[in-house]
Every structure is written in C-alpha cells, then in structure tokens.
Amino acid sequence: MPGVVEIAAEPRADARGFFARVYCPEEFAAAGVSFTSTQINLSRNGRMYTLRGMHWQDPPYAEAKLVRATRGAIHDVVIDLRRESPTFRRWIARRLDADRANALFIPEGCAHGFLTLEPDTDVLYQMSRPFVGGQARGLRYDDPGFAISWPALPAVIGEADLAWASPWRG
Numbered sequence: 463m464p465g466v467v468e469i470a471a472e473p474r475a476d477a478r479g480f481f482a483r484v485y486c487p488e489e490f491a492a493a494g495v496s497f498t499s500t501q502i503n504l505s506r507n508g509r510m511y512t513l514r515g516m517h518w519q520d521p522p523y524a525e526a527k528l529v530r531a532t533r534g535a536i537h538d539v540v541i542d543l544r545r546e547s548p549t550f551r552r553w554i555a556r557r558l559d560a561d562r563a564n565a566l567f568i569p570e571g572c573a574h575g576f577l578t579l580e581p582d583t584d585v586l587y588q589m590s591r592p593f594v595g596g597q598a599r600g601l602r603y604d605d606p607g608f609a610i611s612w613p614a615l616p617a618v619i620g621e622a623d624l625a626w627a628s629p630w631r632g
C-alpha cells in the first residue's frame with residue numbers, strides 16, 4: 463500500500479537484553495518516509511482481543527502515525543481511504559510485537575485499528591500533529607464494504623467503535 467511502511471528494528475542483543483534505535487527521522491527520510499512526531503500517545507489494553515478502530519481524521523486535521531506495541535502484540539490493520547490511491551478501499555494487516563520492536567508507519571488518509579493478541583498489551587503512537595478534539599472519524603471493524611479478516615472476534619470494544627455508521631459511505 464503506497465506510503466505504508468513497516469519499520470523493522472535492528473536489535474543489538476547482549477547479556478542484558480537488547481538495544482534498538484526505533485525512531486530516526488534522518489533514516490526515515492533516506493527511505494522516503496517524511497515524518498517527525500509532535501505528540502506520543504500510549505494506550506493500555508488489559509484483555510486479549512481488545513479492538514480499537516477503525517479511525518482517521520480528515521484534512522485539515524489529518525494525521526500520520528507511527529504505531530508499535532511496547533508490551534504484548536497487536537494485529538494492526540490499515541485501510542486506504544485515499545481516492546487517488548491505486549489501493550483505494552483495500553486493507554493490509556501486520557503483526558506488531560514488543561519483542562521484535564517493529565512498527566508501522568501510517569500516512570494521512572488511511573484508517574487504522576488493531577486487535578490485541580496478548581493480555582496487557584501497550585500500544586505507543588507517535589503522531590505527526592497535535593491532537594484536536596472532536597475530529598475523529600471512523601468506520602466499523604466489520605464493515606462489509608471492506609471485509610477485514612481479523613484473527614478473532616473482539617472480546618472488548620468501545621461503544622464509540624460499535625456506533626460508527628455501517629456500511630461506510632464516505
């Protein structure tokens with residue numbers, strides 16, 4: 463999907479564990495990803511199969527984000543909502559886990575959501591712009607127009623995420 467990039471860390475392991483650089487704007491730019499973060503958000507998810515999504519914001523509040531699990535693991539999903547994109551309306555999924563320290567860069571114009579794959583999973587987002595309330599847009603994780611294949615049904619999901627209009631007619 464154009465502009466969506468999985469970032470693999472290069473952990474240097476020793477007797478203590480590992481060390482990995484996980485965010486480097488210069489290296490990202492060299493790989494064609496223009497991204498600097500202004501805010502960092504953390505969500506804690508107690509139960510396995512907690513679902514959050516599918517979220518985005520429209521211009522002028524559109525956000526790019528760099529997402530990772532810092533504890534546990536997630537099944538991370540991106541839907542391309544950019545009309546000019548060759549993958550408009552398609553979705554992709556990646557497993558992100560704390561042990562591998564991998565991350566997904568999600569550009570503006572894409573919906574994002576995840577399902578936790580372990581209990582007590584923490585998800586860290588680096589955001590391209592400061593949060594502006596009241597601008598959240600969303601569609602249902604099970605919207606028939608997208609038919610996302612999830613590894614399990616959600617055990618926990620917020621009321622707001624169940625209330626998005628379905629099917630999405632954006």
Ligand SMILES: Cc1cn([C@H]2C[C@H](O)[C@@H](COP(=O)(O)OP(=O)(O)O[C@H]3O[C@@H](C)C(=O)[C@@H](O)[C@H]3O)O2)c(=O)[nH]c1=O
Nearest residue numbers: 503505514515516517518527574575576587593598620
């Ligand atoms: C997203 C966000 C929420 N909030 C507030 C609003 C609300 O009171 C509380 C919880 O917000 P939400 O219910 O929207 O949180 P959540 O459902 O976890 O929203 C997140 O979902 C994932 C899938 C994303 O991609 C994120 O960008 C974000 O949209 O935190 C902030 O203060 N800053 C923020 O950046």
